[in-house]
Amino acid sequence: MSGEEFVPLSLVPILIGTFTAIACALPGNFLVLRKQALIGDAISHVVLPGIVVAFLVTGTLGTWPMMIGAGLAAIVAVILIEAIRRLGRIETGAAMGVVFTSMFAAGVLLLERSDTSTVHLDVEHALMGNLESLIWLDADGWASLLDPVALEGLPPELSRIFLTMLGVAAFLWLFWRPLKISTFDESFAEGLGIRTGALGMALVIVSAIAAVAAFDAVGSIIVIAMFICPPAAARLMTDRLEAQIAWSVGFATLSAVLGYVLAGYGPLWLGGDNAVSAAGMIATLSGCILALAVLFGPKRSRIGAPTEG
Amino acid sequence: MLFDALTLQLGYNATLVALGSALLGISAGVTGTFLFLRKRALVADAISHATLPGVGLAFIVMVSLGGDGRNLAGLMLGSAVSAWAGLLAVQAITRRTRLAEDAAIGAVLSVFFGAGVVLLTVIQNMSSGRQAGLDGLLLGSTAGMLFQDAMIIAGGGAITLALVLLLRRAMTVVAFDAEYARSIGINTDRIDMLTMLLVMAVTVVGLKIVGLILIVALLIIPPVTARFWTERSELVAAYAGAIGGVSGYVGAAISASAPSLPTGPIIVLTCFALFIVSLFFAPERGVLAAYLRHRRFQRRVHIRQGLLALAQDLPVYEPLTIRLLASEGLARRDGVPTEAGRARAAKALRDEHRWHVVHSLPDYEAVSSLYDGLRDIETVLTADQIAEIDTHIGGPKGVPA
Numbered sequence: 001m002s003g004e005e006f007v008p009l010s011l012v013p014i015l016i017g018t019f020t021a022i023a024c025a026l027p028g029n030f031l032v033l034r035k036q037a038l039i040g041d042a043i044s045h046v047v048l049p050g051i052v053v054a055f056l057v058t059g060t061l062g063t064w065p066m067m068i069g070a071g072l073a074a075i076v077a078v079i080l081i082e083a084i085r086r087l088g089r090i091e092t093g094a095a096m097g098v099v100f101t102s103m104f105a106a107g108v109l110l111l112e113r114s115d116t117s118t119v120h121l122d123v124e125h126a127l128m129g130n131l132e133s134l135i136w137l138d139a140d141g142w143a144s145l146l147d148p149v150a151l152e153g154l155p156p157e158l159s160r161i162f163l164t165m166l167g168v169a170a171f172l173w174l175f176w177r178p179l180k181i182s183t184f185d186e187s188f189a190e191g192l193g194i195r196t197g198a199l200g201m202a203l204v205i206v207s208a209i210a211a212v213a214a215f216d217a218v219g220s221i222i223v224i225a226m227f228i229c230p231p232a233a234a235r236l237m238t239d240r241l242e243a244q245i246a247w248s249v250g251f252a253t254l255s256a257v258l259g260y261v262l263a264g265y266g267p268l269w270l271g272g273d274n275a276v277s278a279a280g281m282i283a284t285l286s287g288c289i290l291a292l293a294v295l296f297g298p299k300r301s302r303i304g305a306p307t308e309g
Numbered sequence: 310m311l312f313d314a315l316t317l318q319l320g321y322n323a324t325l326v327a328l329g330s331a332l333l334g335i336s337a338g339v340t341g342t343f344l345f346l347r348k349r350a351l352v353a354d355a356i357s358h359a360t361l362p363g364v365g366l367a368f369i370v371m372v373s374l375g376g377d378g379r380n381l382a383g384l385m386l387g388s389a390v391s392a393w394a395g396l397l398a399v400q401a402i403t404r405r406t407r408l409a410e411d412a413a414i415g416a417v418l419s420v421f422f423g424a425g426v427v428l429l430t431v432i433q434n435m436s437s438g439r440q441a442g443l444d445g446l447l448l449g450s451t452a453g454m455l456f457q458d459a460m461i462i463a464g465g466g467a468i469t470l471a472l473v474l475l476l477r478r479a480m481t482v483v484a485f486d487a488e489y490a491r492s493i494g495i496n497t498d499r500i501d502m503l504t505m506l507l508v509m510a511v512t513v514v515g516l517k518i519v520g521l522i523l524i525v526a527l528l529i530i531p532p533v534t535a536r537f538w539t540e541r542s543e544l545v546a547a548y549a550g551a552i553g554g555v556s557g558y559v560g561a562a563i564s565a566s567a568p569s570l571p572t573g574p575i576i577v578l579t580c581f582a583l584f585i586v587s588l589f590f591a592p593e594r595g596v597l598a599a600y601l602r603h604r605r606f607q608r609r610v611h612i613r614q615g616l617l618a619l620a621q622d623l624p625v626y627e628p629l630t631i632r633l634l635a636s637e638g639l640a641r642r643d644g645v646p647t648e649a650g651r652a653r654a655a656k657a658l659r660d661e662h663r664w665h666v667v668h669s670l671p672d673y674e675a676v677s678s679l680y681d682g683l684r685d686i687e688t689v690l691t692a693d694q695i696a697e698i699d700t701h702i703g704g705p706k707g708v709p710a
Contacts (some may be wrong), residue, residue, distance in 0.1 A: 038414060041414075094345055098526075105575075123448065128426045225422075284420060294405060
């Protein structure tokens with residue numbers, strides 16, 4: 001395929017997909033290990049009301065209002081879940097189910113009731129994402145990568161998700177030791193003076209930030225696949241956390257690139273003439289990778305697994 | 310307008326939807342109770358999202374066979390098949406690998422949903438415009454519901470409800486004590502599987518009205534709400550059914566009363582409103598009841614401690630204690646006891662001495678453990694026993710017994 005077609009139409013979506021997948025997979029590793037995978041589920045659902053409220057308040061879909069709105073929604077959700085769990089003495093799963101479904105319903109209702117025709121925000125987009133629409137119209141070939149005028153026209157989502165990915169990576173790098181210790185042995189971490197509660201909250205907020213940035217590209221439900229599938233598959237490949245994170249980044253990249261290519265060009269190879277949903281295909285591929293890991297992963301078994309430390 | 314909707318005056322279609330939603334809500338609430346008691350509420354989330362690829366495949370198959378792709382019965386059959394596959398995938402991941410159930414649930418729900426989204430775009434491409442009915446299955450859409458659809462939903466809801474009622478004993482035993490259930494010959498795996506089948510049935514029936522993303526709310530919120538009102542499992546199930554039914558009915562009515570009020574979200578938010586009311590105002594477990602209980606306890610502790618201080622002529626500094634004593638007419642605002650206050654204080658001190666004696670007598674060991682600093686001694690001992698204890702102290706002077 002020629003650069004003239006690839007660079008404007010496919011390069012940016014592939015990059016956004018890859019960065020999204022990595023930004024979600026990094027905190028996802030810890031969520032999976034801490035048995036908090038469904039926090040990712042809850043966050044990705046409550047991002048919607050956060051973004052809608054931010055839009056209603058500011059009237060724009062700028063980066064900061066969206067981030068702040070979604071971050072606040074994530075915090076509200078976590079507080080509500082805790083409050084319901086404690087006040088009602090209800091198990092966490094059910095408390096989460098109550099909160100995130102209700103907040104999601106509120107988000108859908110607000111969205112349906114408000115006029116969002118001026119911006120790209122509708123229910124279908126929120127659920128399924130729209131990776132294909134993030135094209136780079138100013139590019140006309142590989143040379144555009146060095147052309148400052150053309151680079152001006154890059155979709156803002158690209159830099160947003162790239163910075164988010166760097167931010168998430170920086171968070172993990174800065175808090176690596178406390179995160180690792182508190183994930184595997186919370187009471188030991190407390191004994192060392194690590195504030196595990198605050199750290200857990202920080203992890204949730206970082207995940208929320210990744211979810212918001214990813215929301216644009218892949219939609220709220222497929223974000224969950226990006227949080228869970230690559231780390232879960234990586235978990236079945238190795239016993240070491242460092243290696244697990246490397247595997248998960250590899251799986252995330254593989255599913256993003258291959259998923260986009262299959263969605264964009266697969267139907268053409270099969271004789272169809274329209275592409276299918278790239279975000280959906282990326283989720284499907286990450287699921288296929290997980291399925292292969294479940295069937296053949298070297299460390300898949302629970303039995304005989306050495307105790308982590 | 311809303312009143313018209315609630316009294317089924319908004320026409321044929323709205324009436325069908327309201328009744329169908331009420332029936333769906335009842336069966337979802339009752340089924341969800343057993344899921345909730347088994348602490349597996351979020352498995353329902355995986356099941357419901359996993360219906361989407363089945364819906365897409367059923368549509369494609371029906372169209373390629375020359376039929377109408379939007380036939381509800383066909384879509385429901387397809388969704389049931391893929392929900393079943395999703396459930397098996399969750400179980401395979403949790404049993405065969407070291408991944409926990411939460412990771413399995415999240416992976417299955419998102420991957421199946423992603424595959425479903427891919428199929429939806431395939432459908433969009435293959436027959437432009439004819440997939441209109443499928444989007445409605447995500448968040449529920451009751452506009453233009455056919456009589457036969459309503460009948461399918463009502464029939465499905467009724468069958469599910471009947472099955473839950475048949476299985477309720479076994480499911481209750483398994484939920485509370487799986488070990489005991491096995492020992493009396495119940496196949497817990499089979500009961501768990503049947504519970505999940507019922508959840509799947511509710512999901513499939515609810516596709517049209519509430520949509521596959523929010524149906525899980527109708528399975529979780531009613532039992533959680535019902536749990537605030539009672540401690541008995543049969544009643545939890547009954548209340549959850551009632552709460553689900555009311556939410557379905559009222560939600561569908563509100564949704565019919567004005568445009569752009571999507572049915573699924575409105576039903577869920579109605580349900581959530583009932584939950585919030587219960588969280589705050591339920592008689593035993595509610596927040597308000599707990600607060601009042603706490604205040605009553607606080608009041609008794611303060612008055613008791615205040616009286617003991619007055620009896621020993623110690624000054625009371627705590628402002629709340631003085632305020633409470635004053636409001637009972639036991640002391641003045643400056644902390645000086647009234648006549649009634651003196652009498653009560655003397656009695657409090659005497660009772661404290663009595664308790665002290667009780668603690669030292671081996672015969673009263675059981676009673677002794679009841680001491681919490683608040684209990685009146687007359688409520689645990691007879692007059693004769695108190696008289697016997699008083700012989701150990703020697704009679705009090707100046708205060709009637």
